[in-house]
Amino acid sequence: MKPARGNKPDPLQPFAEALRERVPSKEALLAEGKAFTKSRRSKQKSLSAGLLMLALAGGLWQLDPAWRTEDVQVAIGQRQHLQLPDGSQILLNSGTHLRIERRLRSRQLELVRGEASFTVVHEESPFVVRSQGVRVRDIGTVFNLRSDSRGVDVGVIEGSVEVSSGRAAPQILSVGQRVQATAGQIGVVEPVKPEALTAWQHxxxxxxxxxxxxxxxxxxxxxxxxxxxxxxxxxxxxxxxxxxxxxxxxxxxxxxxxxxxxxxxxxxxxxxxxxxx
CATH class of the missing domain: 3.55.50.30 (Phage tail protein beta-alpha-beta fold)
Structure with a gap:
């Protein structure tokens, strides 16, 4: 009697088992596809975030914000000497208030009131002192600045500076010259003896x-x-x-x-x- 047809072993069964081991199932393929999509989206988000950070950094570099400030105030009857990280020297007179700003691409200070002498180390980043709307940009020099109720008095001891204020035409001062400036106005450039500018230091x-x-x-x-x-x-x-x-x-x-x-x-x-x- 012949065995029933349904009980006969399938000669292709071993090949089917081997094929399953080599070819992933539908479920495995779907899982792998989902994982790939998630990974790709994560990389795109990381790339977008990186590009955004670069754009923000570039914008901050252009804006040149002050990321840190330091106030120095000198008591009446005292003087104080400062050295900035770049090696520039500042001597502050009695009753002076100076604000030092840490910026990304420039060296900036604000003379709130009083008098100070600046000996500036030349670098590519500009060195600027502001006071009462007046802006003094160093051109590799030693200069004196006094800020009081009359405005801002700028005198050059060595080298030269550029003085600007509002829409007034900027003025270049050289050694032995001084000018009185206020917000929006720059006075007439006058001669001055350097020793007159440094007398207070002594x-x-x-x-x-x-x-x-x-x-x-x-x-x-x-x-x-x-x-x-x-x-x-x-x-x-x-x-x-x-x-x-x-x-x-x-x-x-x-x-x-x-x-x-x-x-x-x-x-x-x-x-x-x-x-x-």
Whole structure:
């Protein structure tokens, strides 16, 4: 009797088993496809994020933002020396407030008030000092900057600087030149002796026919309580001589003996100068 046809072994069965081992199943193929798609999307997201970061970095480089600031304030009657990371030197006068900014592609500082001398190390990145809307760009030099109620006084000791303010035409100052500038306006360039710009660094105040109004502003830098001139006529009186910055109070007391003025001291420590009639 012959065996039933359905019980006969399938001669292709071994080949089918071997084929299954070599060819993935439909489920495996679908799983692999999903994994590939997920990986591809992840790489595209990473690439997009990278491109976005590069674009942001490029934008920040162009904008040149300040990523860190440092404020330095000098007490009345004191001076302070600073050295920047690039080797540039700064000497700050009495009562000065300087803000140092860390930027991506420039060296920038803001003289909030007071007086400072800058000895700048030349680099490709520009060195700029701002004050009251006035911008002073170094061109490899040593310069002095004073910021007070009149505006900003810029004087060059060595080399040259570019002074700009608002829409006013920029001015190039060379050694032995100074200019008074305010927001939107630059005055007439005048000659100045470099030693007059550096006298304060040696504890001296030098006046050469200087109007009393300017003398008072210079003295105020070394005095906490205000000094005032009573009127324009008083402020037009002129003073010459060299005086010690450590003896400002003595000089204030001597003014009535040097100039035709009266001196009134008020209860709050203020001093008022009035021209004698």
């Amino acid at each position: 504890g001296k105040l030098r006046f050469d026919g200087t109007p009393l109004s300017e003398v008072v502003r210079a003295l105020q830098q070394y005095r906490t309580d205000p000094i005032r001139v009573a009127d324009a006529a008083t402020g037009q009186l002129r003073l010459s001589g060299e005086f010690d910055t450590e003896r400002v109070e003595a000089l204030v007391g001597m003014l009535p003996r040097i100039l035709p003025v009266s001196l009134v001291r008020t209860a709050d420590g203020s001093v008022i100068l009035n021209r004698l009639r």
